[in-house]
Amino acid sequence: MKNLKTLILILFIAFLSSCNKNDGDSTVVGDAIVVAKKSGANTVYAIAYYAYAYSPLKSVTVQSMLDPSNKVTLSSNGAYTTNFLREPEESDYSTTKPLADTFTFDAVFESGNIYKTEDVISSVILAPPTIEKCAYNTTNSYAEFSWSALTNADSYMISILDSEGTIVFRSSELSNTVTSGYLTASATGWISGQPVSGKTYTARIYAYKYEDSNNPNSYHIQSTSYSEASFVWAQ
Numbered sequence: 484m485k486n487l488k489t490l491i492l493i494l495f496i497a498f499l500s501s502c503n504k505n506d507g508d509s510t511v512v513g514d515a516i517v518v519a520k521k522s523g524a525n526t527v528y529a530i531a532y533y534a535y536a537y538s539p540l541k542s543v544t545v546q547s548m549l550d551p552s553n554k555v556t557l558s559s560n561g562a563y564t565t566n567f568l569r570e571p572e573e574s575d576y577s578t579t580k581p582l583a584d585t586f587t588f589d590a591v592f593e594s595g596n597i598y599k600t601e602d603v604i605s606s607v608i609l610a611p612p613t614i615e616k617c618a619y620n621t622t623n624s625y626a627e628f629s630w631s632a633l634t635n636a637d638s639y640m641i642s643i644l645d646s647e648g649t650i651v652f653r654s655s656e657l658s659n660t661v662t663s664g665y666l667t668a669s670a671t672g673w674i675s676g677q678p679v680s681g682k683t684y685t686a687r688i689y690a691y692k693y694e695d696s697n698n699p700n701s702y703h704i705q706s707t708s709y710s711e712a713s714f715v716w717a718q
Contacts, residue, residue, distance in 0.1 A: 513588030
């Protein structure tokens with residue numbers, strides 16, 4: 484899930500910019516997110532956990548109200564000790580949809596201060612988008628993508644991965660009315676140089692559902708899903 488982590492890091496930076504420095508080590512935001520993706524012919528689900536703070540954290544654990552015995556320990560996001568997370572491993576995914584639940588985040592700051600907060604997930608879970616087109620248009624010299632609109636999706640995003648699974652392009656967040664697009668070699672968003680002719684890439688289409696669609700909040704996401712398709716860049 485390293486590609487989801489990249490997105491969450493962007494959201495975390497947005498969180499920091501919205502924080503009041505006077506909050507110090509008195510506030511933590513916890514977010515449990517249902518993740519859905521395709522695995523063969525099946526749709527599988529798991530839960531990702533994130534905790535955001537302004538001051539450095541020492542530890543964070545999360546506990547489910549439905550299953551109190553299931554206590555999850557989060558880890559710092561690399562050097563970012565103000566951001567703790569636990570993203571699903573492949574073994575965490577199941578064909579069973581998570582139920583609506585309340586998760587309690589217990590955080591300990593490096594100062595020793597303790598903070599407890601809750602996050603609720605509802606039964607509204609996004610299905611993976613159905614990709615309708617993923618191909619390189621040799622006439623117009625760009626890659627074309629389209630996908631079916633998802634009920635309850637608030638926004639979409641396109642990532643392009645190379646054969647090693649590294650993100651080489653990432654779009655801005657797209658409105659839920661956008662279900663297609665094209666990508667040129669000169670487009671803004673390429674991370675590691677322009678695409679290579681003849682090389683195979685993977686397009687990953689993400690969909691997002693906020694906890695409150697009327698008040699989108701980057702660190703209060705209810706559900707995310709994604710689908711993938713491969714194409715060859717040819718110029």
